[in-house]
Amino acid sequence: MNHRQRVMQALNHRQPDRVPLDEAFRPEVWAKLEQQFRGDEELVRDKLGVDLRTVSIDPPERFTKKSWPSPSFSGFRTVRRLSPNLYEDEWGIRYALGATGRYWHFHTHPLEHRPLDDYDWPDVDAPGRFDNAAEGVDRWKEEYAVAAGGDIEETFFEQSWYLRGFARLLRDFYTNPDFVHDLLDRLQEYRVAQARKLLDLGVDIVRLGDDLGTQNTLILPPRLWREFIKPRLRALIQAIKARGHAKIFYHSDGNIRQLIPELLEIGVEILNPIQPECISPEEVKAAFGDRLTLHGTISIQRTLPFGTPSEVRQVVLARIRDCGSNGGLILAPTHAVQTDTPLENLLTMYRAATEHQQEGQQ
Amino acid sequence: MKLGARSGELEQELTSSLLNMDMEAVKRIVRENLEHGGDAQHLLSILMNGMRMVGSRFESQEFFLADLIMAGEIMKQATAIIKPHLSASRQTSAGTVVLGTIAGDLHDIGKDIVKSILFSEGFDVHDLGTDVVPARFVQKARESGSEVIGVSALLTTTIPRVKEVVDELEKVGIRHDVRVIIGGAAVREKDVALYGVDAAVNDAIEGVRIIKSWTRRASTK
Numbered sequence: 001m002n003h004r005q006r007v008m009q010a011l012n013h014r015q016p017d018r019v020p021l022d023e024a025f026r027p028e029v030w031a032k033l034e035q036q037f038r039g040d041e042e043l044v045r046d047k048l049g050v051d052l053r054t055v056s057i058d059p060p061e062r063f064t065k066k067s068w069p070s071p072s073f074s075g076f077r078t079v080r081r082l083s084p085n086l087y088e089d090e091w092g093i094r095y096a097l098g099a100t101g102r103y104w105h106f107h108t109h110p111l112e113h114r115p116l117d118d119y120d121w122p123d124v125d126a127p128g129r130f131d132n133a134a135e136g137v138d139r140w141k142e143e144y145a146v147a148a149g150g151d152i153e154e155t156f157f158e159q160s161w162y163l164r165g166f167a168r169l170l171r172d173f174y175t176n177p178d179f180v181h182d183l184l185d186r187l188q189e190y191r192v193a194q195a196r197k198l199l200d201l202g203v204d205i206v207r208l209g210d211d212l213g214t215q216n217t218l219i220l221p222p223r224l225w226r227e228f229i230k231p232r233l234r235a236l237i238q239a240i241k242a243r244g245h246a247k248i249f250y251h252s253d254g255n256i257r258q259l260i261p262e263l264l265e266i267g268v269e270i271l272n273p274i275q276p277e278c279i280s281p282e283e284v285k286a287a288f289g290d291r292l293t294l295h296g297t298i299s300i301q302r303t304l305p306f307g308t309p310s311e312v313r314q315v316v317l318a319r320i321r322d323c324g325s326n327g328g329l330i331l332a333p334t335h336a337v338q339t340d341t342p343l344e345n346l347l348t349m350y351r352a353a354t355e356h357q358q359e360g361q362q
Numbered sequence: 363m364k365l366g367a368r369s370g371e372l373e374q375e376l377t378s379s380l381l382n383m384d385m386e387a388v389k390r391i392v393r394e395n396l397e398h399g400g401d402a403q404h405l406l407s408i409l410m411n412g413m414r415m416v417g418s419r420f421e422s423q424e425f426f427l428a429d430l431i432m433a434g435e436i437m438k439q440a441t442a443i444i445k446p447h448l449s450a451s452r453q454t455s456a457g458t459v460v461l462g463t464i465a466g467d468l469h470d471i472g473k474d475i476v477k478s479i480l481f482s483e484g485f486d487v488h489d490l491g492t493d494v495v496p497a498r499f500v501q502k503a504r505e506s507g508s509e510v511i512g513v514s515a516l517l518t519t520t521i522p523r524v525k526e527v528v529d530e531l532e533k534v535g536i537r538h539d540v541r542v543i544i545g546g547a548a549v550r551e552k553d554v555a556l557y558g559v560d561a562a563v564n565d566a567i568e569g570v571r572i573i574k575s576w577t578r579r580a581s582t583k
Contacts, residue, residue: 098493100466103517105492167474170428171435174383214471215547215564219427277547301548305518340519 003051007145008204010327011247011270011293019320019353020051020145022295022332028102028339029346036343048347049354052330055136055203057150057194059090061128077151090122091151093162102339109165116182119163124193130201137201147205148198152191153251155236156184156229157210157220173224180228188232192239199244205270206246208236213254215278222258230262237267249295253335254278264291272296273334276303285323294323295330298349304333304341309348316352372400373408380412381419383432385439392440402447405440413437413482420479421567427475434478455486457577458508460499462490464523469516472545475566476512483574496526503531503540510573513559515546525557541576545569 001009001017009016023045025033033044045053058064059078079087079095086107087095094108111119133148140146151159160183161169172180195206210229212219220229237248249270250263255278260271273296274281281297298304303315316331323329331353337346372395379387392405416433419425425433459480463473470492480487488506490498499511511531515521524544531537543561544553553562560576563569 098466098468099495103466103468105468167431167435170431173428174432175385214427214475217423217426219471221426221429224428301518305548306550338517338519 003144004142004204007051007330010330011145011205013290013293013327015325015327018357019324020330021049021350021353022052022330023048023050024333024335025337025346026102026339029337029341032343033346036347048350050350051144052147052205053136053140053144054147054149054207055133055140055201057148057152057198058129058132060123060126061131062126063090064128091159091163092119106162106165109161109163109168111163111183112165112168116179116186121186121190124190124197130197133198133203134201137203141202141204145204146202147207147249148201148203148246149207150194152194152198153207153209155191155208155210156187156232157212159187160184170219173220173228177228184228184232188235191236195236195240196243199240199246202244203246205249206240207249207251208233208268209249209251209272211254212252212259213256213278216255218256218258219254225259226262230266234266241267247293257284260284260288260292264288269293270295270330273332275299275301275334277301281319282322285328289323289326289328293328293330296332296334297323297329298331298333300333300335300337300341304337304345304349307345309342309344312345312348313352316349317356320353320356369404376405376408377412377415380409380433380436381415383429383436385432385436388436388440389443392443396443396447402444406444406448409437409440409444410482410484417479417482417567417570420475427471430475430478434481437482454484456484457510457573458486458488458506459510459512459573460488460490460502460506460508461512461514462494462499463492463514463516464520464527465493465495466523467515467517467520468492469546470514472516472547472566473512473514476514476545476569479566479570480573483570485573485577496523497530499527500530500534500536500540504534504536509540510576511540511542512569512573513542513544515544516548518548521546521549521553522557524553524559528558543569543572 006016007020010020030041034040037044037047064078077089079089082088085096092110095104096107097104137146154162198206240246240248247269248267249272250268251272253275257279270293274284274294276297276299281294284294297319303312319331376388376391379391395405396402413433416425416430420430461473461477463470477487477489488502488508490502499513503511511527513524513527528542531540541560544559545563545566547564549562549564551562561572
């Protein structure tokens with residue numbers, strides 16, 4: 001069973017030979033792993049047994065030519081440098097780096113004061129946007145399951161508040177709903193166009209998402225999510241399914257337990273990251289495991305930074321036992337692993353998973 | 363709201379407008395009431411009580427973060443209308459708190475929840491924003507005479523920097539006058555001993571409870 005078959009088996013809710021694995025690391029952690037294995041990122045993925053590869057939608061050639069590659073952005077967005085500590089992405093969203101130079105914060109939201117009609121949307125068809133993604137699909141498709149992400153993973157709510165400002169957008173939901181509908185309509189059109197391009201490349205998984213949860217509860221009241229976000233997410237998923245066979249991955253940090261039945265109803269098939277300190281992976285598996293694949297589940301807030309290697313191993317094996325029957329589980333850290341995580345814990349996580357052959361393989 | 367409307371009706375209309383997140387209605391009721399000689403302190407009390415209801419509905423997960431932020435904005439705008447009508451002696455505060463997200467960390471949702479609830483409880487809150495260097499917390503606490511510093515940190519890598527806040531308080535000789543609480547999803551009980559803070563919490567509402575207990579104690583000294 002190769003990597004691709006293993007992932008597909010799990011996604012189709014059949015028992016793979018072992019649990020499939022994915023990754024997410026801070027650039028500094030990547031550097032440690034590259035040193036450990038004396039090779040590049042691809043060698044690290046191979047050594048760890050990572051079964052998926054992720055390609056990304058890029059800004060177009062004309063933007064990247066002028067951009068300033070910044071590892072501090074952790075692969076989040078390609079930006080160009082405007083001044084020593086001011087960066088801008090192709091949407092016109094500006095960022096500044098924080099005191100440690102490792103994490104950025106928002107500096108300017110382009111729609112905070114500008115009318116929507118005056119805003120120039122990025123051009124989906126601009127040359128160079130899908131070149132890396134196409135190359136990645138060609139390179140990996142035989143051996144690995146290929147997922148596609150990029151800014152499409154901040155699908156509706158997140159991209160909207162990046163453009164408008166967080167508190168401002170939240171207020172708009174109550175005081176200026178027409179604006180929010182208008183913004184989301186335009187974003188939906190853009191997302192559908194992006195997704196169609198990805199499907200034409202032949203990706204296996206489209207990564208959508210919006211951080212909708214805090215640690216304990218939801219950011220938006222469910223009634224607002226249902227009015228503003230859900231119908232557009234449903235339409236986007238329908239457009240994806242009408243074009244090809246890609247599986248629908250959905251990311252949201254935090255506790256979004258309340259929304260899971262409705263995410264399933266509109267076509268979500270893989271849910272990430274299922275932070276165990278926010279939602280019980282075991283409960284999610286028991287309630288929805290026949291239809292939903294759990295992706296993530298290994299805590300970067302508890303297990304990986306603070307556990308002992310032995311505890312990490314126990315958590316991994318317990319998760320496989322409790323959530324891995326009949327496939328439907330892809331193990332990964334619940335977010336980018338931070339610099340304080342002992343390397344031994346990380347290696348133990350992957351070693352424990354790759355060494356554990358699952359019972360009942362079909 | 364008609365002139366002479368009974369207090370009960372005013373309270374009901376104002377509270378329900380706040381709970382329905384109807385900013386324009388709240389502002390209109392407040393303005394009309396003041397224009398007709400209404401009692402500014404009474405209006406403020408009704409709104410503060412309404413904000414407590416918002417806080418308790420947030421705690422019971424009937425309300426969500428967006429509701430909390432919207433209600434906080436309504437309260438802010440209504441207070442700006444009411445304040446000029448309050449006599450100086452009646453502008454009482456439940457306490458003064460300095461809040462911020464520690465240097466290296468840019469997450470602010472938890473901090474903003476705490477800020478909204480403290481504001482609704484009548485605290486004066488000095489929000490330093492995100493990525494705040496430890497000495498700045500202490501400087502602001504001295505300037506404002508705050509009795510509490512609330513440090514927010516989501517990233518496990520930034521939590522240890524709260525010790526620098528405690529060390530700075532020691533250095534400038536006001537450690538005994540200022541209590542320090544750290545909050546964040548990855549904060550652990552043992553961080554109290556590890557970093558010398560007075561409390562460590564994962565939950566914003568629990569954090570506010572602790573701060574209230576401290577300021578109550580402080581006010582009875």
